[in-house]
Amino acid sequence: MSTDLNFSKISCKGTSYEIGSMLGELLEQNPELRKINIETTENGVDSETLKKKLILLKEFCPNVIEEANAVSDRIKIPISRLAVFNDSSLSSGACSQMAALPSITKNGHLLIGRSYEFVHDDEKNLVVIDADNYPAHIGFSLFLFGRFDGINEHGLTVTMSSCEFGQPSYGEGLWFPLVLRAILDNCTKVDEAVYLLKQMPVRCCANILIADRYGDAVLAEIICYGDNRKISLRRSDEYLISTNHYVNYDMLKYDNNHGKHSEMRYQAIEKLLRKEKGEISESHIKSLLSKKIPNGVCCSYYEDGLGTLHSMLFDLTDCTVDICFGSPNLHMFERVSFNEPVGISLFNVPYKNEFPQNPNDFWQTLPREVK
Structure with missing residues (x-):
């Protein structure tokens, strides 16, 4: 059976919030990526789970919090619905x-x-x-x-x-x-x-x-x-x-x-x-x-x-x-460089x-x- 894989590529520059806004735009354009990254439940993970995740991110990946907030603002959902905060979302691939x-x-x-x-x-x-x-x-x-x-x-x-x-x-x-x-x-x-x-x-x-x-x-x-x-x-x-x-x-x-x-x-x-x-x-x-x-x-x-x-x-x-x-x-x-033009x-x-x-x-x- 032969068919297609749906890829996306995003190149962005700026503050972490500006980058997150572009990531939100990407989700608007890519339904498959949106389906993977947004929880189907109305509220997503519970508040206690989210709090624990944010504490860890604040110490080791504070920019991810900024990006997540920007995505949330762009597509108008609570950040608790972003799959990155749900441990059960991850499946094991092979590499x-x-x-x-x-x-x-x-x-x-x-x-x-x-x-x-x-x-x-x-x-x-x-x-x-x-x-x-x-x-x-x-x-x-x-x-x-x-x-x-x-x-x-x-x-x-x-x-x-x-x-x-x-x-x-x-x-x-x-x-x-x-x-x-x-x-x-x-x-x-x-x-x-x-x-x-x-x-x-x-x-x-x-x-x-x-x-x-x-x-x-x-x-x-x-x-x-x-x-x-x-x-x-x-x-x-x-x-x-x-x-x-x-x-x-x-x-x-x-x-x-x-x-x-x-x-x-x-x-x-x-x-x-x-x-x-x-x-x-x-x-x-x-x-x-x-x-x-x-x-x-x-x-x-x-x-x-x-x-x-x-x-x-x-x-x-x-x-x-x-x-x-x-x-x-x-x-x-194909060669991909750090100077790729900004865009999706x-x-x-x-x-x-x-x-x-x-x-x-x-x-x-x-x-x-x-x-």
Whole structure:
């Protein structure tokens, strides 16, 4: 089956309130995005829940409060109806991410590859934001104000892959879209981002990859359950890889939903990085992102929740990002800059849904390595 993915792109500059007003305009123009980001109930979350969320945002993402107030004013709804404040709104997508450090790339640059997979009607909105008093950044939004991924003007990049499948996080705290947003808005280097990550009351089960233009990178594997959390860091001089399972030894006991498809994508990435060590280029990573699983990480199983919605290649040394909207097996990458003209654009990208040839094998859960 072949049909279209509905994307939007918004580029805006100004105060956080002015940016929020443009985000409200985007919701007016994009019914699919509006449906995702506005609760159907008349009042949204209860006042106590909203109060707790706003207290956290005031400390770590005060600009999001300004943006949310502006959206509320623009489309004339209480901010309690914005989905970003409702913990039950978030579903788990699948992702692949990799960092090729300067020691193994042909040009000595730090390269990041990233793909995001989920259902076809998930949020598909690229933002290019230059807010007063904050570094400009480029990334895909989640619940409008949070981020799936991104790069800021300082060359700091943050991406993620979910591990919520086996152990959904619960309790009070910031879920990953706002964690990533806080890092992009406040950090210039990996060490700063790690410090902030440890200070935040993170509430997610995820792998977060952080890298900077100075050649540093770290992968944070995170597990949260109630008021308890664990952050396990992994560094390397050569490469870092993450899909939808834990790898660090001290995290294996939490790895209770290790999908075979996650392992297949991990192995495809590692095979390339090992084989082409010292010669890794942008074309190698784009090729990997474009090849279908098991030879690459691209997936076409949209109806099953594993369809590639966007792919990204970051060159942190040059502070650039190339993006493919939809499947890179079908479409080309394009350069997106911090100087995109202010405005909103809506566009459609064809996609083709497929199903695994052997679904029982493909969707199986692998046993834990350590109990």
